[in-house]
Amino acid sequence: MSDEVTLYYNPRSRAQMAHYALEEVGAPYKLVHIDFESGENRKPDFLKINPMGKIPTIVHRDTVITEAAAIIGYLADAFPAAGLAPAVGDPRRGTMLRWLVFGASSFEPAMVDVMMKREPVNKMMAGWGDWDDVLGALEVMLDPGPWVLGDQFSAADIYVGAELAWAKTFGAPGIADRPKLLAYIDRITARPAYQRTIGATG
Ligand SMILES: N[C@@H](CCC(=O)N[C@@H](CS)C(=O)NCC(=O)O)C(=O)O
Structure with missing residues (x-):
């Protein structure tokens, strides 16, 4: 299974924080631009991924993760080489x-x-x-x-x-x-x- 992270993204949004985190952890990723003007985030295809219609939303190894703080914490664990999360139990x-x-x-x-x-x-x-x-x-x-x-x-x-x-x-x-x-x-x-x-x- 590919290790690439898909980030649903718009530069005028909190998705910037997830983009920044992807660069800090050194993950392979692709950005999928979400057009707010045309309401792309409120259309059925995107609501199937995040029922809140919000970004940042990532998909990694077929799992959807939403909420910027959860995404950032998750990425630190999923790409441990960057050393951005102390081990469980520490x-x-x-x-x-x-x-x-x-x-x-x-x-x-x-x-x-x-x-x-x-x-x-x-x-x-x-x-x-x-x-x-x-x-x-x-x-x-x-x-x-x-x-x-x-x-x-x-x-x-x-x-x-x-x-x-x-x-x-x-x-x-x-x-x-x-x-x-x-x-x-x-x-x-x-x-x-x-x-x-x-x-x-x-
Ligand atoms: N609780 C979410 C909030 C995400 C959020 O509100 N994102 C805004 C952009 S900054 C959004 O997608 N708004 C589009 C909409 O609600 O239609 C998080 O922390 O990631």
């Missing part, structure tokens, strides 16, 4: 999973709240707390740094780092005055794999 894997899931379950919804200027929700009820708490937690995540796992770059950096870079580009409040987050964004965006993917498309 406590550092817990740290990697912690921040990968935090990225999707707290960072992302809190960022959408703040970018859409939604009324703050009760932070005790909302699993993602609020934007200030999320940014504070991300600073703790980088202690001691330079990466989530200290000296080891991992799948968590791909997801959280790309989200942070995106948040900065779109002017999310509270990032410009946090030097630790800015320096981390600079480290992420300087990586050759980032430059070849997200950095090349904007």
Whole structure:
């Protein structure tokens, strides 16, 4: 069976993060462009692959994987030569999973709240707390740094780092005055794999 990963992709989407991850892990892959303008992602052929009609979506060895954080964690395991995921049983894997899931379950919804200027929700009820708490937690995540796992770059950096870079580009409040987050964004965006993917498309 072919090891090639198929990524359903549009450069104006979160699929950029999966593209970046494919380059970091060194996987063989092909991009299948999804045209939002013609609603390709809402047509029956694509809904058979991802019933949410969303990208990124990958297919690897006949298995469909959706959700950017899951895709990135999966790719790190499936292409271990890149060394982007500690082994099962290694406590550092817990740290990697912690921040990968935090990225999707707290960072992302809190960022959408703040970018859409939604009324703050009760932070005790909302699993993602609020934007200030999320940014504070991300600073703790980088202690001691330079990466989530200290000296080891991992799948968590791909997801959280790309989200942070995106948040900065779109002017999310509270990032410009946090030097630790800015320096981390600079480290992420300087990586050759980032430059070849997200950095090349904007
Ligand atoms: N929970 C998904 C969200 C993916 C998502 O919302 N993708 C957007 C593009 S950034 C999309 O495909 N939108 C098209 C649509 O919903 O019609 C993930 O984390 O991957």
